[in-house]
Amino acid sequence: MSAITADEAAWLAADLPPLQRQVTQPSGSVIEYREAGPSNAPAIVLLHGVGSSSAGYRAQFAGLSDSFRVIAWNAPGYGGSTLLAEPNPTALDYAAALAGFLDGLGLARPAVLAGSSWGSVIALNLAVAQPERVGALLLSAPNTGRGSLPPEARAEALAALRAKPPSASDDRSAVAERLLTSDTPQPVRALVERLRDALTPVGWSAAMHMMFTTDTPCxxxxxxxxVALLAGTRDRMAPLEAHAAKLHAARPDAHLHVFEGCGHMLKLEAPARFNAILRAMATGD
Known part of the structure; x- marks a missing residue:
């Protein structure tokens, strides 16, 4: 991939907004989130992937909060966010949690709902279940889900995944290697290696189950x-041909943005282009 620009380097080095807590009454459940930008500006809501957190959107907070209210949650079961009550949640359970989170923020309809990888699955499920809530939809490194597998194959695949949950002792450089490319600049690699800080085994396990309950091309x-689809040509976690291309075939009017030479973490690998797409969608350009 190409070297990062001076602006991108500054965004990647910027401080994150502090974590805030949204507490739901009377249940007392908590959603952690970060927010930056004017409270009365058009809202961009960002959903992280299965091995990440709100901290993955550092470059979007820094690069877009001049004009937008930028919000990113820690999904249920991540960081200090309360795990969903359902032990084997579906994609619609996460979509309902997201709807409740948006209600708590007073956001009836964000200008853009953007999700990366697993977050793209949540975003799409909410957009279909409650279309009035979403102005525009951005799906980065999108995933097709595994809900179309036959029941027996689905159960076997999920059991195999759950048998090897991630842990804090995992080699983070190896994890980053799978998500990025061999020539990813070191500042990006260093950030990606830290994104698992909010990952919990129970949150991850619930997220894995969710992926087997939905088929996003349908x-x-x-x-x-x-709808915008963003995909890297060197993404090994969600290869373009197996995921974004299938989604594009199912929705030909979606704008497919191909990021040459990039891997799975487009928001950090190519933040200037990522942010430009988000800005254009939020302003209707």
Whole structure:
């Protein structure tokens, strides 16, 4: 991939907004989140991937909060966010949790709902279940889900994944190697190695189950409003041909943005282009 620019380097080095807590009454459940930008500006809501957290959107907080209210949650079961009550949650359970989070923020309809990887699955499920809540939809390194597998194959695959949960002792450089490319600049690699700090085994296990409850190519045609798909040509976690291309085939009017030479973490690998796409969608350009 190409070297990062001076602006991108500054965004990647910027301080994160502090974590805030949204407490739901009377249940007392908590959602942690970060927020930056004017409270009355159009809102961009960002959903992280299965091995990440709100901290993965450092470059979006720094690069977009001049004009937008930028919000990123720690999904249920991540960091200090309360795990969903359902031990084997579906994609719609996460979508409902997201809807409740948006209600708590007073956001009836964000300008853009953006999700990376696993977050793209949550975003798409909310956009289909409650289309009035989403102005535009951005799916980065999107995942098709595994809900189309036959029941027996689905159960076997999920059991195999759950048998090897991630832990804090995992080699983070090896994890980053799978997500990035061999020539990813060191500042990006260093950030990616730290993104597992909010990952919990129970949160990860619930997220894994969710991925086997949905088939996003069957959903995307039902999403209303503008849809953008972002995919890296060197993404080994969600290869373009197996994921974004299938979604694009199911929704030909979606704008497919191909990031040459990039891996799975487009928001950090190519933040200037990522932010430009988000900005254009949020302003309707």
């Amino acid at each position: 959903l995307i045609a039902r999403a209303q409003g503008p």
